Amino acid sequence: MTDTALRTLGWDAERDAAFASYAARGLTAGRVGRVDRGRFEVLVDRDGALTTVHAHARTSVDGFVEDQPATGDWVALDADVITEVLPRRTLIMRSSAGKSSAGQVMAVNVDTVLIAVPLEREAKVAQLERFVTVAWQSGARPLVALTKADLVDADEAGLALTRAQEVSPGVDVVVVSASTGEGLDALRARLGTTAALVGQSGAGKSTLVNALAGSDVMATQATRQDGKGRHTTTARELVALPGGGVLIDTPGLRGVGVHDANDGVAQSFSDIETLADQCRFADCAHESEPGCAVRDAVETGTLAERRIVAYRKQLREVERETRAKHRARR
Structure with a gap:
């Protein structure tokens, strides 16, 4: 063949x-x-x-x-x-809605998970952290695109870039505008053979797909006046890109739950995991133990307190899901 x-x-x-x-x-x-x-x-x-x-x-x-x-x-x-x-190389899963312990497949066999975050409204940092966890767990490489750069000034874009980099250690973050073409070449160079585009509703995903494809292959809609996105994409769809490679567009999400993602959490919060290796006690809970490198980093301002909160929250979510799966098996 x-x-x-x-x-x-x-x-x-x-x-x-x-x-x-x-x-x-x-x-x-x-x-x-x-x-x-x-x-x-x-x-x-x-x-x-x-x-x-x-x-x-x-x-x-x-x-x-x-x-x-x-x-x-x-x-x-x-x-x-x-x-x-055929055997899958990577698998993007998120938790299903409701109390089910089953996950929902978003896309498979991708090299890169492209996470779209809109610049024209305040980014939900916790949601970005969750998308990054889901991406790492899939076995693919996360890539963050801060979209709609033409709708904000340079200072706002720079602040958002710094914030996204802080909560996505080890992940490339690119500021892009589908309207002006800003950042599109840098994004294309990082996509790999197959990329899956994920993000909240109204992040400009369909517009970004059209810009990368070089034609209007996806319908687009304006964001609602209340700032919430519209569900333009209703099904997961593979789009061939000029010069080879494909992009899988997925429906916008109001939220994303981490599914069976112990490894994904560890990679998403690699800054905390690295600090934890320096704690005096191997089973340190990073609360009030002496010699805790994580608490020391928070007190000196090198690690944000909210990162610890988000880290614990995702770990609890994974533990709850694990218990639910064990109950379902029994």
């Missing part, structure tokens, strides 16, 4: 090898480009060009009901039926 058009979507030698047994059975390789209410649009190679197949999933496959195909999946098709899902 050396010359397959799927290579523009990220197909490579490793996936070629993984698909060999399915090819021998006469199945067709494809990538899920859109999932909407149980219906799947799959991009396949037809005579060297990408073609969309409207497919459905064969639920008799072992484990398939619990692990439905998601946007970004590489699959094997028998005519218009998805029969197999």
Whole structure:
């Protein structure tokens, strides 16, 4: 499959090898480009060009009901039926709404999780921290885009950039404007082969997708007068970018819950984890213990108190979810 058009979507030698047994059975390789209410649009190679197949999933496959195909999946098709899902390299999950311990798949097989944060209104720092945790847990690399830079002055943008960098240690943060083109080249250079775009409603995600794609591939709406976003994107959709690579747009979220994310929390709060290694006691709770490097950092002003609060909150959320999963298993 050396010359397959799927290579523009990220197909490579490793996936070629993984698909060999399915090819021998006469199945067709494809990538899920859109999932909407149980219906799947799959991009396949037809005579060297990408073609969309409207497919459905064969639920008799072992484990398939619990692990439905998601946007970004590489699959094997028998005519218009998805029969197999190739192994996933990364998986973006968030907690489901309500009390369920099950998670919700946002996108799979991405290199970069692009987190859109609007500059024209005050950023919700705690929400950004949660998105960063979800991104690290996925196995992909987080990337923060501070959008709508044309709507604020340079001082406001600089302050927001500093704040975002403080709460996203080890993460690239880029100030962008889809309208003027500011920062778009820097963003493109960091996207990787497949990027998933996530963020709150009204963050300008669809406008950013159009700017990166070079055409109006996504509908856009103005932000409501009360500052809350509108849900322009209603389904997770894969968009091919000029020159190769893809961007997966996801619906805007009012909030995001961390799911099964111990490793993600540790990476998201790597500043605290690094300090914790210097505490006198290995089981230090960072409250009133002597020789606590974390409390010392707070008292000297090198670590914000709210970072500790957010860190503990996310850990408690992960612990609650773990207990709920154990109860569900029993």
